[in-house]
Amino acid sequence: MKILAIETSADDTAAAVVENTTILSSVKHTQLEHADWGGIVPSIAKRDHLAYIDKVIDKALTSAQCLIPDIDAVAVTAGPGLAIALEVGISKAKELAIKYDKPLIAVNHIEGHLLSPFANSKFEIRNSKLPILGLVVSGGHTELILVEEIGKYKILAQTIDDALGEALDKAARILGMPYPGGAMLEKAAALGNPKKYLLPLPMAGKEDRNELSYSGLKAAFGRLVSAKGQGLSAMEINDLAASFQNRAFEHLIRIIKKSIEHFSLSTEHLLVGGGVIANQELRKRLSLMGRDLGIEIHFAPMELTGDNAAMIGIAASFKFSRGEVFSPENFDKLDRIPRWRIDTYL
Amino acid sequence: MASSIFTRDKIKDLARNILARKPNIIALSGSLGAGKTTLTKEIAKALGIRENIISPTYVLETEYRILNTEHCFVHIDCYRMETVDELTRLGIKDRIKHKDIIVVEWADKFPEFFKNYSTTYVTISLGEKENERMIEIL
Numbered sequence: 001m002k003i004l005a006i007e008t009s010a011d012d013t014a015a016a017v018v019e020n021t022t023i024l025s026s027v028k029h030t031q032l033e034h035a036d037w038g039g040i041v042p043s044i045a046k047r048d049h050l051a052y053i054d055k056v057i058d059k060a061l062t063s064a065q066c067l068i069p070d071i072d073a074v075a076v077t078a079g080p081g082l083a084i085a086l087e088v089g090i091s092k093a094k095e096l097a098i099k100y101d102k103p104l105i106a107v108n109h110i111e112g113h114l115l116s117p118f119a120n121s122k123f124e125i126r127n128s129k130l131p132i133l134g135l136v137v138s139g140g141h142t143e144l145i146l147v148e149e150i151g152k153y154k155i156l157a158q159t160i161d162d163a164l165g166e167a168l169d170k171a172a173r174i175l176g177m178p179y180p181g182g183a184m185l186e187k188a189a190a191l192g193n194p195k196k197y198l199l200p201l202p203m204a205g206k207e208d209r210n211e212l213s214y215s216g217l218k219a220a221f222g223r224l225v226s227a228k229g230q231g232l233s234a235m236e237i238n239d240l241a242a243s244f245q246n247r248a249f250e251h252l253i254r255i256i257k258k259s260i261e262h263f264s265l266s267t268e269h270l271l272v273g274g275g276v277i278a279n280q281e282l283r284k285r286l287s288l289m290g291r292d293l294g295i296e297i298h299f300a301p302m303e304l305t306g307d308n309a310a311m312i313g314i315a316a317s318f319k320f321s322r323g324e325v326f327s328p329e330n331f332d333k334l335d336r337i338p339r340w341r342i343d344t345y346l
Numbered sequence: 347m348a349s350s351i352f353t354r355d356k357i358k359d360l361a362r363n364i365l366a367r368k369p370n371i372i373a374l375s376g377s378l379g380a381g382k383t384t385l386t387k388e389i390a391k392a393l394g395i396r397e398n399i400i401s402p403t404y405v406l407e408t409e410y411r412i413l414n415t416e417h418c419f420v421h422i423d424c425y426r427m428e429t430v431d432e433l434t435r436l437g438i439k440d441r442i443k444h445k446d447i448i449v450v451e452w453a454d455k456f457p458e459f460f461k462n463y464s465t466t467y468v469t470i471s472l473g474e475k476e477n478e479r480m481i482e483i484l
Contacts, residue, residue, distance in 0.1 A: 010405060082405050084436060140404030161383055162401045170378050170403075179426070215401070219379030223472060338409060339397075 001320060002064075004071045004096070005313030006057065008089035009081025009109045010140065012306070013052040017064035017071070018313030021118045025063035026303070026310035027056050049088035057092070060309070068100045073325060075316030078106035079340030080140075086336035094331050103325040105316040106334050110136050110342045111153070112311035113273035114145060116300035119314055123269075123298055125150055133267050133295070135256065137282070138274035138307075139165035139180070142212050142252070144259055145342060147271065150318045153342045156259045157210040164252060165276045167214035171244045174218075174225050175237055185241045186279050192235075192242030197224060199243055202251045207258040217247055249282055253289050260293065273300040273311070349482040351473055357381075360481065361388035369466035370442050373453030376470030381479055382451045385470065386421055389449060393419050402451075407436050417446050424452040430459050 002024070007014040013029040029052035061067065076093035079086060097104045113136040117123070125132065125147075134145040134153075142159040162170070165182060172181025175188070200220050202213045221244050228236065260267070270290060276282060277300055290297040304311055319325070324346075326334050352360060364372055372389065374382045387399045395410045402408045402423040410419045420441055427433060433456060441448055442463055453460055453467070460467075467484040 080405070082407060082436075083409070138404075159400060160398055163404060166401060166403050174378055215379065215383055219381070220476075222377060222379035223476065226472075338405075 001072045001317065002066065002070060003073050003075050003105070003313045003316050003320065004057070004060070004068065005075040005107070005309040005316055006053070006089045006093050007077045007109070007112070007307060007309040007312045008049040008053065008085050009077045009079070010085060010307060012308070013049045013056050013088075014307065014309035015053075015057040015060035016309035016313045017060050017066060018310055018317060020317050021121065021314050023119055023310045023313070024066070025060045026308055027060045027063065028308065029056055032056065032059065049085055053088060053092050057096075068096060068102075071100070071102060073103045073105050073316065073320055075105040075107050075312055075319075077109045077112065077312050078334065078346075079337030080109055081336075081338060083336055083338045086338065090334065090336055094334070097331065098328060101328065103320075103327055104331060104334060105319050105325050106346055107312045107315045107319065108340050108342050109307075109312070110141055110143060110145075111315045113138060113141070113300070114147070114153075114271055114342070115150070115315045115318065116273040116304045116308075116311035117271045117298035119301055119304055119310060121298070128269055129267075131265070131267060132269040132271065133256075133260070133265065134271040134273075135286075136274045137164045137252070137272075137276040139163055139169065139276075141274065142214075143342070144210075144256055146263070146265070151322060151324070155341065155343050156263060157212055157255050159212040159214065161213050161215035162218060164212075164214060164248060165274070167218055167248055168245065168276065168279075170218055171221055171241070171248075174222050175232070175240060182276070182279070185245060186281060188238045188241035189245040189281065190242075192238030192240070194242040194246035196239035197243035199224070199247045201247060201254075203255070207255065208262065210255065210259050210262060212252065212255050214248065214251075217244070217251070245281060249285050252282075253285055256289065257293070268294070268296060270295050270297050272297060273305070275306045278302060278305040349469075349471075349480045352479050352481050353477050354384075357385060357388045358392070361385065361392045364389060364466055364468065364483065365392055365447075367466050368464075370445070370448065370464040371453075371460060371466070372447070372449045373460050373465050373467045374449060374451050374470065375454035375467070377472070380470040380472060382470060385468065386449050386451070389447075390419055390421075393447065395419055406432070412447070417444070420446050420448045422448060422450045424450060424455045427452075427455065430456040433459060
């Protein structure tokens with residue numbers, strides 16, 4: 001069963017073709033930029049999904065060596081995300097589904113990240129004891145999710161202010177790195193001493209609230225860096241980056257552990273997706289946590305850590321097999337849901 | 347109004363004072379970690395919004411319904427925007443016409459835009475003590 005998936009919830013215009021959980025193609029507009037604009041994207045074209053969407057879909061179909069008539073359904077991200085951006089993908093998906101008489105599948109972007117570890121993987125949930133756990137850490141989301149079964153979720157903990165990826169990008173900016181600098185911060189942190197500067201541990205003493213918070217840590221970091229004044233040495237930058245990253249990850253892992261304890265969960269698997277999973281230090285720490293707790297960690301493949309359409313296709317495959325599709329007479333009921341929570345259903 | 351020192355427990359009053367001016371747009375500026383989102387949370391709370399207000403940096407704009415009204419509370423973040431064109435493409439002009447209450451973080455990136463509307467400017471900077479902020483309202 002083949003699905004054409006479209007994702008336009010934030011910055012990336014993406015399309016993919018998947019066959020169940022196997023990725024046949026996965027394309028992002030950034031891969032096309034070079035040819036179109038000589039490598040430089042005019043700022044007006046940024047986040048202009050309309051300018052890219054047809055090309056991205058064509059590329060996804062040709063890379064997968066298929067035509068739309070060979071596709072069984074069209075899937076699209078319906079939320080959460082920026083309303084005007086979501087609208088572009090939804091309109092295009094409806095247009096194609098009507099033209100080629102295909103069913104439509106509306107996918108939650110966070111569910112896409114959550115299920116991305118299933119991509120090209122032999123792991124099958126039907127062989128596992130339920131529930132399992134899921135973690136999505138990206139530039140826009142930080143959620144610990146209970147997967148009662150695929151398609152049935154509860155949010156155990158989430159950020160009350162900044163997402164983890166956003167916090168790392170902003171900490172990098174505070175150190176003078178260009179935005180988004182999360183990857184640069186990781187490189188500097190790898191060379192620094194994470195114990196050099198003592199930053200506050202977020203939500204210390206309030207762990208029973210099952211909340212993540214990064215804005216206080218960011219404020220404390222801003223204060224620390226401005227107190228040190230201009231002209232930081234490379235060594236100081238490395239130590240500051242390491243100290244921030246250390247606390248940010250320590251907080252996340254602490255809240256995961258506390259939530260497992262708080263909800264008395266005995267789970268054998270943790271699915272992990274989202275852009276921050278590209279960070280090797282976080283992968284290492286989560287793996288160590290898994291070893292301590294006897295939980296097998298299933299990371300999203302590196303190429304699916306950032307926003308992409310393949311993960312939307314994978315989530316859609318599960319929905320398709322459950323019959324959660326819109327047939328043409330119901331297409332008008334499919335609308336964008338900018339703040340769609342993963343624990344609420346269409 | 348000149349800058350005043352505020353502590354965390356006074357933010358609630360500040361949010362109410364800002365709303366009492368009935369602005370179309372509340373333009374917030376201040377460095378990373380100054381407390382723009384914290385103030386936004388209090389403004390939302392004062393409007394009766396129960397949902398948790400999270401940072402819109404990544405998604406650029408988040409909208410919340412104000413209960414028992416036809417209006418929305420709109421939270422916009424210009425931090426990642428490069429041109430004022432991105433702000434207008436969000437449909438901010440329609441929202442202004444519709445009398446939604448719009449909080450804009452990093453509004454000082456596009457000062458020219460906000461001149462044309464009923465805007466309350468709030469500038470937050472770090473105070474001497476950790477829990478203090480200097481806040482200026484114009």
